[in-house]
Amino acid sequence: MNIYVLVKRTFDTEERIVVSGGKIQEDGAEFIINPYDEYAIEEAIQVRDAQGGEVTVLTMGGEEAEKQLRTALAMGADKAVLINTEDDVEDMDEFAAAFVISEYLKDKNPDLILAGNVAIDGGSGQVGPRVAESLGINYVTTITNLEINGTTVTIKRDVEGDTEVLETSLPLLVTAQQGLNEPRYPSLPGIMKAKKKPLEEVELDDLDIDEDDVEAKTETIEIYLPPKKEAGKVLEGELADQVKELVQLLHSEAKVV
Amino acid sequence: MSNKVLVLGEAREGALRNVSYEAIAAAKQISDGGEVVSVLLGDSVGELAAELGKYGADRVITVEHPHLKQYTSDGFGQALLAVIDQENPEVIVFGHTALGKDLSPKIASKLQIGLISDVTSIEGEGDAAVFIRPIYSGKAFEKVKVKDGIKFITIRPNNIAPLAKDDSKSADVSSLSVDITNLRTIIKEVVRKSSEGVDLSEAKVVIAGGRGVKSEEGFGPLKELADVLGGAVGASRGACDADYCDYSLQIGQTGKVVTPDLYIAAGISGAIQHLAGMSNSKIIVAINKDPEANIFKVADYGIVGDLFEVVPMLTEEFKKLKVNA
Numbered sequence: 270m271n272i273y274v275l276v277k278r279t280f281d282t283e284e285r286i287v288v289s290g291g292k293i294q295e296d297g298a299e300f301i302i303n304p305y306d307e308y309a310i311e312e313a314i315q316v317r318d319a320q321g322g323e324v325t326v327l328t329m330g331g332e333e334a335e336k337q338l339r340t341a342l343a344m345g346a347d348k349a350v351l352i353n354t355e356d357d358v359e360d361m362d363e364f365a366a367a368f369v370i371s372e373y374l375k376d377k378n379p380d381l382i383l384a385g386n387v388a389i390d391g392g393s394g395q396v397g398p399r400v401a402e403s404l405g406i407n408y409v410t411t412i413t414n415l416e417i418n419g420t421t422v423t424i425k426r427d428v429e430g431d432t433e434v435l436e437t438s439l440p441l442l443v444t445a446q447q448g449l450n451e452p453r454y455p456s457l458p459g460i461m462k463a464k465k466k467p468l469e470e471v472e473l474d475d476l477d478i479d480e481d482d483v484e485a486k487t488e489t490i491e492i493y494l495p496p497k498k499e500a501g502k503v504l505e506g507e508l509a510d511q512v513k514e515l516v517q518l519l520h521s522e523a524k525v526v
Numbered sequence: 527m528s529n530k531v532l533v534l535g536e537a538r539e540g541a542l543r544n545v546s547y548e549a550i551a552a553a554k555q556i557s558d559g560g561e562v563v564s565v566l567l568g569d570s571v572g573e574l575a576a577e578l579g580k581y582g583a584d585r586v587i588t589v590e591h592p593h594l595k596q597y598t599s600d601g602f603g604q605a606l607l608a609v610i611d612q613e614n615p616e617v618i619v620f621g622h623t624a625l626g627k628d629l630s631p632k633i634a635s636k637l638q639i640g641l642i643s644d645v646t647s648i649e650g651e652g653d654a655a656v657f658i659r660p661i662y663s664g665k666a667f668e669k670v671k672v673k674d675g676i677k678f679i680t681i682r683p684n685n686i687a688p689l690a691k692d693d694s695k696s697a698d699v700s701s702l703s704v705d706i707t708n709l710r711t712i713i714k715e716v717v718r719k720s721s722e723g724v725d726l727s728e729a730k731v732v733i734a735g736g737r738g739v740k741s742e743e744g745f746g747p748l749k750e751l752a753d754v755l756g757g758a759v760g761a762s763r764g765a766c767d768a769d770y771c772d773y774s775l776q777i778g779q780t781g782k783v784v785t786p787d788l789y790i791a792a793g794i795s796g797a798i799q800h801l802a803g804m805s806n807s808k809i810i811v812a813i814n815k816d817p818e819a820n821i822f823k824v825a826d827y828g829i830v831g832d833l834f835e836v837v838p839m840l841t842e843e844f845k846k847l848k849v850n851a
């Protein structure tokens with residue numbers, strides 16, 4: 270089975286966010302594999318181990334993303350591809366990101382593509398379904414279980430807490446939700462092996478993509494932090510009085526009940 | 527210039543979801559006097575159409591087909607593209623719900639247009655409208671505009687106020703027949719886990735419990751408080767992992783994102799992944815026995831104490847308030 274996993278290098282949102290000059294400051298910040306993409310990688314490895322085939326992890330981004338690709342290889346992926354857009358594009362949006370990824374994949378005939386259901390930084394959740402639509406294949410989002418039998422695929426997906434059980438077929442793109450599996454940590458031998466696994470780097474030129482083709486459809490005008498919340502009021506005194514005071518505050522001051 | 531806006535109405539178990547009305551309000555703001563057209567898709571949705579008019583839709587288009595009984599991206603995609611083809615809207619608005627999140631990228635990709643997802647507020651009107659959305663799990667915001675072409679947005683439930691219901695208003699209702707074919711996905715079964723009653727992501731009041739609730743029974747007092755306030759019960763992942771409640775209640779980065787008017791966190795420490803799902807709530811109350819708990823940093827009001835003492839007292843106090851009101 271020919272399996273691809275879309276992996277995004279993301280800012281670790283446990284980090285403090287600093288905005289300067291209208292941009293998120295990235296210097297010194299921790300970067301990680303988008304947590305949902307870890308589920309996607311794990312699932313891909315399990316499918317390959319059960320069905321045979323090859324897992325390729327694919328990232329679009331800058332040179333630094335090689336680190337996250339190596340981690341995915343150390344977990345057990347077979348090959349990695351970095352579509353390096355660093356020198357070619359200033360501002361991308363979801364349209365452009367999905368366009369580039371689809372152009373790469375269009376002649377690779379993947380049987381199964383796995384992605385995260387959302388990136389914890391950009392947060393749009395668009396890239397997976399957009400890629401599937403461009404490639405003309407079906408997609409299922411926020412999956413928590415995947416079973417493949419020949420070309421028949423049985424899936425459980427999370428729909429706002431309810432579980433939907435559905436049937437579809439390959440080729441298919443799925444996006445991972447928490448609960449799909451427990452992603453493994455890279456083992457030491459895995460890390461050693463990863464260094465020798467193939468990592469292909471391509472640029473937009475290699476994909477016959479012009480800068481005009483990836484012109485974003487949307488434009489970010491401003492990035493800012495939410496207004497600082499005033500320090501909250503921790504109530505004092507007898508517990509019974511605190512409770513009375515709280516109810517009054519919610520009723521008269523905050524007016525929410 | 528006025529804009530024609532297409533709004534997707536969303537029904538759940540036979541009733542329209544609030545976000546359908548919120549989307550109409552958003553549409554009005556971007557329409558600059560242009561027509562607001564709601565779309566309803568399903569196997570039998572006709573009788574829901576009138577309600578949309580009362581909330582401001584000028585026109586309602588229904589597409590009814592047996593294959594639209596359950597949502598599939600193929601079925602709803604074909605129906606909606608047919609409506610878009612007929613109406614040529616300048617703006618499209620969906621709710622950022624499970625359905626909206628799943629369907630919107632497909633439509634955007636098909637039409638080769640941009641899509642601004644998870645919008646929490648809109649600044650300016652008509653063509654000058656710009657859209658604000660949280661990024662970095664709610665730790666920052668970006669203001670985005672569409673460069674040109676159709677403006678397509680999804681709005682986060684509970685953030686844009688619906689227009690006041692006006693029973694004297696009505697919308698013209700028409701139906702469009704669309705041939706829905708070649709569904710690649712077959713829904714076998716839907717296992718409902720979310721509690722009956724108030725929809726967590728649309729609730730005005732959420733009472734959330736964490737590991738501090740200590741057991742399944744521990745959620746009892748929280749449920750009572752929620753009932754008195756007409757709210758919904760939520761949970762931290764800590765509580766879900768410990769099997770005190772179902773994962774359908776989880777709030778946070780990997781659970782639901784909620785923005786109620788009132789969020790009461792009981793026995794929740796306030797981990798960053800939890801805050802990602804609730805920090806934009808209007809008023810946050812923390813009840814925790816540890817005065818150093820991180821949740822107090824985001825709370826508007828806090829009580830340091832044992833939740834099993836505080837929560838029942840709160841319930842009693844709110845009952846008195848209701849009686850006096």
Ligand SMILES: Cc1cc2nc3c(=O)[nH]c(=O)nc-3n(C[C@H](O)[C@H](O)[C@H](O)COP(=O)(O)OP(=O)(O)OC[C@H]3O[C@@H](n4cnc5c(N)ncnc54)[C@H](O)[C@@H]3O)c2cc1C
Pocket residue numbers: 275276277278303305306327328329330331354358359360361362363364366383384385386387388389390391392393394395396397489668
């Ligand atoms: C002002 C601004 C400037 C930007 N400039 C650039 C830029 O120059 N270059 C650039 O690459 N990005 C840039 N981005 C980010 C880019 O717009 C988004 O990363 C992209 O649109 C994906 O959207 P998302 O983060 O919402 O991902 P989502 O759609 O939420 O991601 C869902 C899933 O899709 C897959 N996926 C998403 N993005 C990628 C990727 N890059 N590679 C592989 N898989 C992926 C992953 O599986 C992920 O879990 C910029 C963003 C902003 C706000």
Ligand SMILES: Cc1cc2nc3c(=O)[nH]c(=O)nc-3n(C[C@H](O)[C@H](O)[C@H](O)COP(=O)(O)OP(=O)(O)OC[C@H]3O[C@@H](n4cnc5c(N)ncnc54)[C@H](O)[C@@H]3O)c2cc1C
Pocket residue numbers: 304735736737738739761762763764765776777778779780781782792793794795796797798799800803813814815816819831832833834
């Ligand atoms: C990738 C990733 C995604 C995650 N996604 C989510 C998510 O979506 N949502 C989420 O919630 N978490 C998420 N987490 C987990 C998160 O990091 C925390 O572990 C979790 O939120 C802790 O839950 P908790 O606050 O209930 O438990 P704890 O941190 O154990 O806190 C329990 C609190 O209860 C208090 N307490 C105990 N007894 C009482 C009492 N009798 N009265 C009053 N207070 C009491 C304690 O003082 C303590 O503060 C995620 C983690 C990761 C790594």
